Amino acid sequence: MHLALWQGFDVKAAGIVAPPPDSMIVQHENVIFAAAHAEALGIPAIVSEAGSGEDAEINALREVLQRAKGLYGVEWVVVGALASDYQRVRFNYAAKDVGLCVYTPIWHIEPKKYLRQLVHDGFEFIITRVAAEGLDENWLDRRITKENVDELIALAEEYSFNPAGEGGEYETFVVKTPLYELDVDGRVEGKRFIIEGVKILDSD
Amino acid sequence: MIQIKNARFFYDGKRIRENVDVVIDDGDNVRVGHDKTDLVVDGAGKILMPAFFNAHTHLPMIIMRGNHEDQYFHDWLAGVWKVEEKLTPEIVYHASVVSIAENLRGGVTSAISMYFFYEETARAVEEFELPYYVGPVFVDDHKMGDRVSSAESFFRKRWNYVIPTIFSHAPYTCSPETLETVAELKEKYDVPHQIHVSETREEVVDIKRKYGLYPAEYVDKHAPLDEKTTLVHGGWLTKGELDLIARRGAALVHCPVSNAKLATHGFFPWREAKERGIRIYLGTDSQVSNNTQDMFMEMRMAALTAKNRYWDATVAPVGEVLSAARGPGRMLVDISGLRFFPATRRSILANLVFNGHSDLVTHVFLNGQQRYPFDEVPERRIERSKEFLLNALTDLYVQ
Numbered sequence: 249m250h251l252a253l254w255q256g257f258d259v260k261a262a263g264i265v266a267p268p269p270d271s272m273i274v275q276h277e278n279v280i281f282a283a284a285h286a287e288a289l290g291i292p293a294i295v296s297e298a299g300s301g302e303d304a305e306i307n308a309l310r311e312v313l314q315r316a317k318g319l320y321g322v323e324w325v326v327v328g329a330l331a332s333d334y335q336r337v338r339f340n341y342a343a344k345d346v347g348l349c350v351y352t353p354i355w356h357i358e359p360k361k362y363l364r365q366l367v368h369d370g371f372e373f374i375i376t377r378v379a380a381e382g383l384d385e386n387w388l389d390r391r392i393t394k395e396n397v398d399e400l401i402a403l404a405e406e407y408s409f410n411p412a413g414e415g416g417e418y419e420t421f422v423v424k425t426p427l428y429e430l431d432v433d434g435r436v437e438g439k440r441f442i443i444e445g446v447k448i449l450d451s452d
Numbered sequence: 453m454i455q456i457k458n459a460r461f462f463y464d465g466k467r468i469r470e471n472v473d474v475v476i477d478d479g480d481n482v483r484v485g486h487d488k489t490d491l492v493v494d495g496a497g498k499i500l501m502p503a504f505f506n507a508h509t510h511l512p513m514i515i516m517r518g519n520h521e522d523q524y525f526h527d528w529l530a531g532v533w534k535v536e537e538k539l540t541p542e543i544v545y546h547a548s549v550v551s552i553a554e555n556l557r558g559g560v561t562s563a564i565s566m567y568f569f570y571e572e573t574a575r576a577v578e579e580f581e582l583p584y585y586v587g588p589v590f591v592d593d594h595k596m597g598d599r600v601s602s603a604e605s606f607f608r609k610r611w612n613y614v615i616p617t618i619f620s621h622a623p624y625t626c627s628p629e630t631l632e633t634v635a636e637l638k639e640k641y642d643v644p645h646q647i648h649v650s651e652t653r654e655e656v657v658d659i660k661r662k663y664g665l666y667p668a669e670y671v672d673k674h675a676p677l678d679e680k681t682t683l684v685h686g687g688w689l690t691k692g693e694l695d696l697i698a699r700r701g702a703a704l705v706h707c708p709v710s711n712a713k714l715a716t717h718g719f720f721p722w723r724e725a726k727e728r729g730i731r732i733y734l735g736t737d738s739q740v741s742n743n744t745q746d747m748f749m750e751m752r753m754a755a756l757t758a759k760n761r762y763w764d765a766t767v768a769p770v771g772e773v774l775s776a777a778r779g780p781g782r783m784l785v786d787i788s789g790l791r792f793f794p795a796t797r798r799s800i801l802a803n804l805v806f807n808g809h810s811d812l813v814t815h816v817f818l819n820g821q822q823r824y825p826f827d828e829v830p831e832r833r834i835e836r837s838k839e840f841l842l843n844a845l846t847d848l849y850v851q
Contacts, residue, residue, distance in 0.1 A: 331691075333690035333691055333692065337656065337660070340653050340657060341657055341661075344653060344654065344657050349717065350653075355719055355761075356719060356723070356761070356762060357763050357764070358762070358764065361764065365763070
């Protein structure tokens with residue numbers, strides 16, 4: 249979404265699909281709090297809850313896109329797919345049905361390069377779920393910045409998981425962008441960090 | 453046998469030598485030195501380098517160039533098909549002549565051309581004495597029996613230059629039965645197979661929904677991929693399909709200019725294909741979707757789009773794109789102009805990729821013979837065909 253903003257797109261709305269825990273298409277963890285990002289940017293969030301299974305998720309996605317098109321005249325949907333063909337193709341299923349173009353600005357970018365570029369550009373995120381060997385509970389709620397991103401990358405190399413967590417090796421929540429910062433409250437529960445509240449600290 | 457005197461550079465595909473005399477023998481072998489030859493060509497201010505292979509074109513479509521612009525892919529295709537209904541074998545022959553001539557003067561000595569009335573294109577290819585891949589194109593149609601028998605006659609014929617090839621148009625125009633017919637003929641006559649695959653989003657979504665398979669998987673199921681199969685476009689291929697293509701030893705043909713012009717909005721997986729050891733060739737596609745058959749342009753576009761899309765200037769380096777465009781024979785390219793300055797051993801290849809164009813090709817050699825500039829006979833043939841086409845075009849478009 250930030251890339252779309254920087255590239256001059258008129259960003260109209262944020263689409264959020266709240267999927268079941270076993271989703272193959274989008275993140276489940278704390279996804280409802282993504283609406284805070286839309287609020288910080290001053291754009292509406294369109295939320296749809298998905299049932300279990302591929303068809304149910306595509307239906308929910310289609311509904312979000314249909315509403316975005318109907319309510320705000322949206323023509324494109326920006327998708328942050330990095331390497332998951334499954335995700336990219338399913339978004340295109342739904343977008344084709346609705347008549348939207350899909351823009352995947354970070355598609356196939358080398359994951360270490362992408363991660364370093366992200367923190368270099370001023371993004372910071374916390375890890376909210378760990379699901380890969382080598383990533384233990386100590387990483388939960390840990391803020392990843394340009395100072396410590398190489399530690400995460402080194403671990404990914406040592407344990408052979410995708411450094412950008414593209415395969416669900418870890419889930420994240422962005423807490424700082426070049427435009428605003430979020431304060432996140434929550435608690436660690438097993439291998440998860442459950443977000444309980446998000447406050448917008450600073451918005452341009 | 454040809455003697456090139458004092459070539460400023462000689463690039464053999466691996467190393468570059470400067471200010472050398474080179475001999476090209478009848479088997480297209482080159483060596484630095486001198487010999488008694490039939491022809492001596494001055495190489496001053498020029499680079500002698502491998503000629504080009506245009507791995508995907510539709511030669512006769514040259515007559516539609518510039519007449520189907522600024523349209524959505526499927527509208528564009530519908531417009532092209534409408535004109536094609538009016539084409540005659542004679543038009544296709546003359547269009548093939550002019551199109552082969554254009555390729556040759558741009559350094560292309562071999563190409564893969566997918567088009568109907570392929571016997572006419574083959575006739576033109578034989579006259580030009582070039583190793584072009586030509587043959588029957590299969591799509592779903594009610595005259596399948598006729599199509600098969602014509603294809604068999606074509607494959608049984610003894611060709612001096614044509615490399616008989618079978619084509620299937622695309623997953624969205626070829627049913628499982630059509631692809632299986634293609635596979636049978638391919639196996640029976642041991643010919644190469646080319647097909648458009650994963651060119652647009654519509655194709656991927658529709659094929660996956662209809663057959664439960666991605667386009668390359670669908671083709672493989674009914675016309676198994678192998679080393680003699682080339683898949684054209686591939687901008688929407690998934691990594692699972694790339695694994696399959698790598699296992700089968702099939703190759704990809706990248707047509708970056710056509711993809712950009714028709715806004716197919718894919719992402720050609722240059723890096724992922726290279727990582728899997730998949731061969732990549734470059735093709736111009738038709739002159740209606742390019743609109744040139746300039747392989748310099750194709751190399752440049754392949755490099756630029758890959759670097760930009762991957763956010764990585766090291767992807768699709770100069771050596772890789774040159775290799776993807778390499779064909780049989782040699783050509784001389786005039787590098788004396790300012791656009792090649794500085795022309796040094798270090799800079800020359802990058803300057804060719806990022807600054808070259810087909811009009812700079814001064815000579816093309818194949819099998820120890822000069823093929824461009826044209827001799828009198830092909831020159832007359834080309835002029836005759838141009839004249840014929842200008843009249844025919846009036847009937848095609850001014851109605």
